[in-house]
């Protein structure tokens with residue numbers, strides 16, 4: 499293998515390392531998406547991932563978005579074969595823990611939607627953590 503070939507192979511690896519080291523030591527919120535809603539719908543849901551890359555335990559205290567009157571963390575639970583949603587007032591995220599919000603489990607419940615969530619569009623939500631502070635993320639809307 500000649501040197502030129504080596505350099506070409508080394509470049510993607512260097513980029514990968516740079517990307518992962520930028521995330522290390524921090525709490526990050528990624529993969530945020532919302533389900534598109536029909537016209538007139540009052541409620542919507544957001545799924546995302548919280549990755550606590552820090553060494554400190556943290557808590558999600560509050561969520562803010564301009565698209566709805568309120569945004570709260572809910573957990574769907576099956577009780578006696580019936581799916582129920584329960585509000586999670588304060589979500590704990592342990593050091594190194596990844597918390598996945600996904601259909602059938604944790605989700606952000608939007609209530610009092612101000613307009614329909616249209617597939618292909620985006621909006622922003624801010625998650626306020628006790629230790630890490632606010633994290634503003636772009637939510638993409640999907641069908």
Ligand SMILES: [Cu+2]
Pocket residue numbers: 572573583605606607
């Ligand atoms: Cu809910």
